[in-house]
Amino acid sequence: METCSTKSEKLSAFAEMRMLPEEEKTFLEHLLVCQKCQRNLREVYESLLKIGSPPLTSEEKDGLRKIVLKHVKRLDQERNQQRTGWMILENLANVQPLALAAADDQTADQRLLKSALSSNSLTFVAICDKTHPNYWKATFPIPSEPNPEMELSVEVTDVSGEPVVDGTLIFCGIEKQIEEGWCYISMTELRDNLKKQTIAFKTASGELVEGLLELFSDDISDY
Numbered sequence: 098m099e100t101c102s103t104k105s106e107k108l109s110a111f112a113e114m115r116m117l118p119e120e121e122k123t124f125l126e127h128l129l130v131c132q133k134c135q136r137n138l139r140e141v142y143e144s145l146l147k148i149g150s151p152p153l154t155s156e157e158k159d160g161l162r163k164i165v166l167k168h169v170k171r172l173d174q175e176r177n178q179q180r181t182g183w184m185i186l187e188n189l190a191n192v193q194p195l196a197l198a199a200a201d202d203q204t205a206d207q208r209l210l211k212s213a214l215s216s217n218s219l220t221f222v223a224i225c226d227k228t229h230p231n232y233w234k235a236t237f238p239i240p241s242e243p244n245p246e247m248e249l250s251v252e253v254t255d256v257s258g259e260p261v262v263d264g265t266l267i268f269c270g271i272e273k274q275i276e277e278g279w280c281y282i283s284m285t286e287l288r289d290n291l292k293k294q295t296i297a298f299k300t301a302s303g304e305l306v307e308g309l310l311e312l313f314s315d316d317i318s319d320y
Contacts, residue, residue, distance in 0.1 A: 105137070112141045117224065118175070181210055182219050182310040183294055185239060190288035192243050214239065221296045221308045231306045232256040233298045235266060248281045253298070263301040269293040 110116050111124050128134050213219070221235040236252045251268075253261040253275050260278020267273075269290040273280035297307045 105141070108134070108138050108141045112138065178213075179310050181213055183291075185210075185213060185219060186237070186287065187291060189239070189243050189249075190284060190291050192245055192284065220311050222311045223298065223306045223308050225306060228256065230256060231298075231300060231304060233261060233264075233306065233308070234258075235268075235296065235298070235308070243284065245284050248283050249287065251280050251282060253278055253280065261298075265299040267295075267297045267299060267305075269295060272299075 107116075107124065111121060116124065128138065217239050219237045219239060221237070223229070223231065223233045225232055232255070234254050236254075237249055238251075240247060240249075251266065251273070253264070253266055255261050261275050262277060264275045265272050266275055266280050268282060269287075270293045271282060271286050271290050273282060295307075296309070297305055299305050
């Protein structure tokens with residue numbers, strides 16, 4: 098839980114919808130019970146929208162509770178997708194057959210895995226607005242028959258969907274220079290570094306934009 102010493106920067110980030118989903122969920126849970134933060138948030142909105150109002154009403158609190166529940170559901174879906182995606186990469190790194198892991202499609206995890214494998218790729222995206230100039234997307238292939246000598250050809254595109262012409266993909270600590278929208282990661286590099294489970298893109302000017310694994314965004318409930 099947040100405390101009542103919540104900084105104005107966090108209130109502004111919430112009001113301007115700049116929080117990551119998990120941060121927003123934690124803040125919302127605190128906001129439901131803290132009148133001080135409610136008043137402070139109203140002051141932030143007043144500066145943004147030039148209007149003022151009293152602490153949250155019962156109806157507004159009920160609305161926030163519904164948002165919290167949606168956040169919880171969304172976060173559970175995202176965690177499951179993240180776990181499944183990294184599991185696929187672990188199988189690749191260890192040169193294990195992937196199709197067999199989907200088993201008989203009986204459990205939720207098996208259905209999720211089957212859907213992931215049917216796409217033949219894993220997608221990582223920037224943690225920022227999709228219209229931001231530094232937004233990026235990296236697509237990793239899922240070979241049906243991996244082997245230890247294989248290299249994964251990773252396609253990296255920009256906010257317009259065009260190939261990134263210059264920059265560095267930092268995957269699990271491995272730095273790979275991007276040339277004309279592509280970089281290459283060997284199975285050995287993948288196996289030796291996969292425990293870090295992080296990804297970021299460094300622009301040609303040195304700006305670092307972190308990312309996350311996104312399997313099927315259409316399956317995640319909207320707010």
